Amino acid sequence: MINISRLYCGAASESDSLRYGQGAEPPAFRSAAERRPVVVWNLTRTCNLRCLHCYSDSAARRYPGELTTAEAEAVIRDLAAFRVPAVLFSGGEPLLRPDLFQLVAGSRRLGLRPTLSTNGTLITAEVARKIREAGFTYVGISLDGIGEVHDYFRGMRGAFGRTVQGFRHCVAAGQRVGLRLTLTRHTAADLHRIFDFIEAEHINRACFYHLVASGRGRSLAGDDLSHSETRAVLDIILERTADFSRRGLPKEILTVDNHADGVYLYLRLLEADAGRAAEVLRLLEWNGGGLHSSGVGIGAIDWVGDVHADQFWAHHSFGNVKRRPFSQIWLDTADPLMAGLKDRRARITGRCRACKFFDACGGALRVRADLAHGDPWAPDPACYLTDAEIGLPASAAAPEKVPLPVLTREAAPPGAEGRRAR
DSSP: OEEHHHHHHOOOOTTHHHHHSOSSSOOSSSSGGGOOOEEEEEOOOOOSSOOTTOTTOOOSSOOTTOOOHHHHHHHHHHHHHHTOSOEEEESSOGGGSTTHHHHHHHHHHTTOOEEEEEOSTTOOHHHHHHHHHHTOSEEEEEOOSSTHHHHHHHTSTTHHHHHHHHHHHHHHHTOOEEEEEEEOHHHHHTHHHHHHHHHHTTOOEEEEEEOOOOGGGGGGGGGSOOHHHHHHHHHHHHHHHHHHHHTTOOOEEEEESOTHHHHHHHHHHHHHOHHHHHHHHHHHHHHOGGGGTBTTTEEEEOTTSEEESSTTOTTOOOEETTTSOHHHHHHOOOSHHHHHHHTOTTTOOHHHHHOTTHHHHTTSOHHHHHHHHSOTTSOOTTOOOOTTTTTSOOOSOOOOOOOOOOOOGGGSOTTOOSOOOO
């Protein structure tokens, strides 16, 4: 994750210790390479929606082999003993798992920090109250556009209205809540309205995910942003985050699944304030980007108990928690991929390896390279930085700025007030 609010605007975050080795609480490790993983746990594959970009290819049906309550509780005990910093309960739709709140209660008793990833359509006022009382530190609700755009991506008419109510119920209950959006050409066209929505609905946090073409997401490859479009989208995210900061609105804005964003942000800062830019580069290099992400600082457990380097790497399992604890699987480097992910510096090839910002980006997302090239050590095809920017002989002119659709005040989402038309 690239914390735009922290790096671009200087806003402190409770995750600074974990992500950049500084903050109110000193880190429990000397370097990012020593981190225990944040665990994305897909408790169930069942989902009430059918999203176009779903990495788990979920549907509204039951799937065999899911972990029992007793098996899940054993996983929780192991994760707590392993001292993972957080567990993200996900799906499918985790609120469809009957024992979710029982498992979260057990997590809290053992000192784990549980977070929830949900489509939000099932969050009534009562469910929001239960979420708050259960002790979720954060709830991430997926929103992929305004109105019909969201409904199209979610595969259900009326999903947008139900998701908006989910946000409102969480806010009313005093639950910290954030918006999660996957960037595509369709969703990028709604980006200004999404920022207006964040402000109007008093949402604390937003994570903008770069598309990873896994699961059903493979069908969206043609809707992925070009490199030029990605740069235009990052410009909007930087502009709107800076606007929040200037007006004193406490919003945490992050981008996810492309560590090139940190370098792009640094290059933008370098134009205005070399001193600030140098500090940002130091923080990015401490974090290491992809060097310490999948297989190091993030891991995944799927609904049947298979362990993966991250939630997008369903095609490669390191073992199953029904047969061996997650902690043992995670530290076992007998698998060549696990060994490589934990020591990838000498393995990554091509322009990623030759990049002068390798220590800050770390080769970005290895699963994207694997899905695109059949080689986890190939360059990440989503890198949108030019050869000149990364210190290679320029092979082409810098990408043109690509204008995104102009949105008028009349097109703003319900309740979005006080913003100028863009």
